[in-house]
Amino acid sequence: MFENPPRSWTDEWRQTFVLAAPLVGANLLQMAVFAVDVVFVARLGSSALAASSLAVSLFGLLIWSLTGLVGAASPLIAAELGRRAHAVREVRRTVRMAAWVGVIASFAAMAVCLAIGPILAMTGQSERIIVLAVPFMSVLMWATIPAVLGSLLRTAIATLGRPMVGTVITGLSVGVNALGNWVFVFGHFGMPALGLNGSALSSVVTSTATLGAYLLVIRFDRRLHRYHMLGRWWRVDWTRFVDVLRIGVPIAATIVAEAGLFNAAAFLMGRIGELPLAAHALAMQFAAIAFQVPFGVAQAATIRVGRAYGAGDRHGITLAGRVALVLGIGFMALSAGVLLFAPRTIIGLYIDPALPANAALVALAVRFMGVAAAFQLFDGAQTVGAALLRGLQDTRVPMALALFGYWVPGLGAAVWLGLYTPLAGLGVWIGLLIGLAVVAALMIRRWYRRETLGLVSRTDAKESASLPS
Structure with a gap:
């Protein structure tokens, strides 16, 4: 079912890929x-x-x-x-x-x-x-x-x-x-x-x-x-019930924080105008599809890091983290290239960009996709970074980091740039970019400080084998 713990980059790469691809x-x-x-x-x-x-x-x-x-x-x-x-x-x-x-x-x-x-x-x-x-x-x-x-x-x-x-x-x-x-x-x-x-x-x-x-x-x-x-x-089993809540509630809150930022962006676009809202929906379609890849990598990363964490294998934790970050951010770099160099091709999957009636919509969607290309990288980094920390059963501080990053600099910039500057809809997308960039930086920084913060210590691990089944 599982292979021996990997000791090399190649082994970890293969095992992560085999797990992530079906996800x-x-x-x-x-x-x-x-x-x-x-x-x-x-x-x-x-x-x-x-x-x-x-x-x-x-x-x-x-x-x-x-x-x-x-x-x-x-x-x-x-x-x-x-x-x-x-x-x-x-x-x-x-x-x-x-x-x-x-x-x-x-x-x-x-x-x-x-x-x-x-x-x-x-x-x-x-x-x-x-x-x-x-x-x-x-x-x-x-x-x-x-x-x-x-x-x-x-x-x-x-x-x-x-x-x-x-x-x-x-x-x-x-x-x-x-x-x-x-x-x-x-x-x-x-x-x-x-x-x-x-x-x-x-x-x-x-x-x-x-x-x-x-x-x-x-x-x-x-x-x-x-x-x-x-x-x-x-x-x-009240001990395990509390464990699920301890780890799961912050994960759910983090999801609500991120989703809230993107839902708020849609409402902001609606206030700016019907055309920006339509262009926003078009640009977001590809971003949502592309996100499923690093999201699957993130799910695999939680499992890979979690197994190494349970075994007290610091080398395995490090390998799993490096491979997951390269896979997640690497794919998003490819999707960013598609957004930068072939935006009209993507738009053509939904509407005819050659029709004169669609010219304004296409032009605005292309501008949004330029910003989306940058935020793809940060979106991949934040979702994988948060997943790596979940593998260490560290969710409460990451929740606070997400709430801050998405709702203070992220939503704050989106509201100010979107409603109070000439950037309008483009400003909302810049706000999304800022929120994702801040959260990504905070998550990755915490991951790389895991030893200093004592996140990989096994001294507080609960031995559960003796509990009633």
Whole structure:
């Protein structure tokens, strides 16, 4: 399942790549799952698309943050495996308590979903959009628990050395969601045409089916079944429960801080004008897709560093960090080159840049992409840097660094440059660049000071083998 700890750059490079590649594939396929909804809902009209977009934006933020919360299982499991190769009871307890945390937090998220009407009203949305979004969300919110538990199991399976399982299951979920939308939105196989709410129902079915697929794999895969991750789910382990919260809550808060900056940027663009908002959406599409690669590398980095941390292997920690940073930032350097030298080609994937009616939109999007090329590098650095620290189970200070970097220099610069200078929309993108650059610098600095800060010390590690399983 896992090879011996690497002692050379080449060994670490190979093991990180083998782990990261399926994770990147699963991340890209997850974006395809969301894209399927857009394809079907767009046929229902602009009002339905706007309502679903707003609801999915809120729902996506909640799910993403809860994914980070239960994602605390990854460094905990990795450290246990690094400490002891056959940490069956420790893995089972970690997955069980992360599931408890995830389910409890999911109910809180569902309560937020029920408040979408007042939330949209406070942001000034039209009554027509609110009327459509409220029943849509009342169905979609039931996908919360299966989505969070599915994410937890995907993380656990990848940490146990089977990342390709998540890629295959996510690929299958694209087909399930497409079929579900076709059946429920337009009415096929004897089902009534549910319209917009049918797309929400499809998401619930897809999330549930995905969770079911993970449960089946865990039950019947011999190497995974030995951990009995589904056993004794009713037994509580408060020490591990607190460990999950201790590591997971700061991860979730960091995600909210970053997402909040980018969501605020969209609202700022909307205040500046419709054209800058459209250009912003175009430029952000490629950035979001490219981000999935360093994000997958970051997920692998947490696992690689976590195993070395659990084993008390300082050399392994250093190797894992160096390789992950080179992979993550190196890819983003390539994507930055694409943004700099072929922006019109990217734009051509969405609209016809040769049409005179699109000239102003294309020109503005190209300007934004010039700034995006620079922030790609910092985006890769910050996500990998934060992941390396998570592998050391260091999340509280990185959370504070992220909150400061994104919301003080980042959002502050975006508001000032975007609303109070002639830079307008370009100023908002410069603010994004500043926020990412500050967070990246702070994360990388903390990573390289890990020895001085005592982050790699194993003296405070909790021996859990003697705890009840």
